[in-house]
Amino acid sequence: MTAILTRIQRAQRGNRHPNNPAEPAEWGTSVDHLAALESEAVHIIREVVAEFDRPVLLFSGGKDSAVLLHLALRALQPAPLPFPLLHVDTGHNFPEVIAFRDRLVAELGLRLHVAAVQDWIDDGRLTERPDGTRNPLQTVPLLDTINEHRFDAVFGGARRDEDRARAKERIVSLRDAFGGWDPRRQRPELWSLYNGRHTAGEHVRVFPLSNWTELDIWHYIARRDVPVPDIYYAHQREVFARDGMWLTAGEWGGPRNGERIVTKSVRYRTVGDASCTGAVESTAVTIDEVLTEVATSRITERGATRADDRLSEAAMEDRKRDGYF
């Protein structure tokens, strides 16, 4: 806990040694690819803070949003974060991730909005799906919350390498009044000039990690000591097999008839709705072991761990058109 605090405060304060301004090797000489990606992301975050009135950062507690938050703190330090976080909570959470989120928010003094899918179900604005999956249900609470708070720029941790539809996404991407994405009407995005102009009711989604891959994220977590939830590292867990993935037993969906609980050494490559996010068998308990595992994996992270992307060839595109992240 304290470890997280010191690491992030160090990031915020800039880790100064006034009497010894020893230049970190990467500054002032050459720019390696990770430093180039970092500088690009910082530039994007600063553009949005300068040009928009009410930004918000989508924070799931997963590794990509943890890196995004870390970059935002670095981009604006020593000033405090001038915008809140938003978590769209499916209710199917990993308790470790919620604990991580709450610790981070408390220790850094951040503002957090939670849009709970359960609230929308309780008051009838949403209906539970027959299969019990809540990932597709996140869109309505997300859009309602954006409208309610009049957020005009919504930072997300999506990466182009995750999915074919995301590969065609702009860094600053316009959403219409219904939150929808129209891939045929995207603005050309030239040089590093981002056009975020929008009319009343429209907003933009901003993806500073567009050009990062899963491996870049892990290299960055290692380089900058970015805190992530423990479940990204190998641990013993009670799981059951479904659709070729290891799912965590829980009140929301399993095990069902015939599915047997076993204890395995697993870790998560992605963290989403617990009912459709699978774990992978792993013994990687250190960051170096995770890096080795990611570098040699022959399956993409979404392919390995996300049931929601297997619904159809264009599952992500269809969800994005409706206003999904």
Added chain:
Amino acid sequence: MAGLLRLTTAGSVDDGKSTLVGRLLQDTQSILSDQLAAVDRATRARGGVELDLALLTDGLRAEREQGITIDVAYRYFATPTRKFVLADCPGHVQYTRNTVTGASTAELAVVLVDARNGLVEQTRRHLAVMAFLRVPHVMLAVNKMDLVDFDEPIFRCIESEFAAVARSLGVPDVVTVPVSALHGDNVATRSARTPWYRGPTLLEHLETVPTGREAVAEPMRFPVQLVLRPRTAEHPDYRGLAGQIASGVLAVGDDVIALPSGGRSTVTGIDTPDGPVLRAIAGQSVTVLLADEIDAGRGEVLARPEQAPRVVTELSADLCWLADRPLRPGARVLVKHGTRTVRAIVTALTGRLDLHTLHHTEPPDALELNEIGGALIRLAEPLAVDSYATDRHTGGFLVIDATDGNTLAAGLVGSRNAA
């Protein structure tokens, strides 16, 4: 750790661009088994037999249904020496718009031709767009060499013709490689079927072409994005100018001028999240501390006084028109340059670039979608500009529709402004 190369591709329909991109991804082990399985499933669903690598890159529903590529797609691959960000541009629909987008950030362009056809009109257009946007390195891949029996004279003929066109366009650095994307010859591995070819494979060239030097060698430009004033107990008086160094080198002790406002000061510190540094270079995002509280907020550019950009209220520029509605003189628009957006009027069109001859025509009545032409633009407020020819990182701007906010054109500051 390895560096980063941003590249783009350009090819006509059917010269095998998707196959080449698929080959590059596959031979660098960047396609994972579940992606391959998905492509295989999609190929079979469409009645195909041989793995259709185009389905790997064509991601949108409409693209897959119609078998065409609609939009620029970004692809990522890496080798032990470098990481690559590839802007894959479609060959036909919205061709110029997409190619301009991909080329604007590329340090290298791979142009493809079919060895059986040699240079075609589209090849000249591709090269002209790359030259127009001053992509520093251009590479020609002569594809489908297997279909001409890896014949050296055919390759040499295409090579010299391309070199001549490149010279006439002022493209400095051209490398030509004989490849078969389908079979992998000279893409990632040297082909035994081209013993007469002594140059690098396509991937070898991508791994070794110099990057970034150009930006560091140019005069220092630091567009201010925002002023960081925390006003916290810990930092009551902190006032830092946050931005990304667009070009050149910035060092503590440098005298600087802020433009267009004209205030002068000295750099007393360069802050990074890892602590203060003594110098920083093009591409790095930093926070600059000055000795004096001059007017240097968002929209100002810091430069060395002896190498300052020119402050103008009238801009002579080339525009690549990207909107369906044509541009006519008198149009009221917004110009976004660096971190400053100003109102503007296009007062005149001065010519249209003929991409076949690369000459400017008579002043046209209008500039249509995908056309490139010269324009005079009157600005409501001054801008500090460099010509695109001298600084690719500060010479570009956007023309934006003031009403709906859409991006209408890519603008390149002409050299007449920076006399």
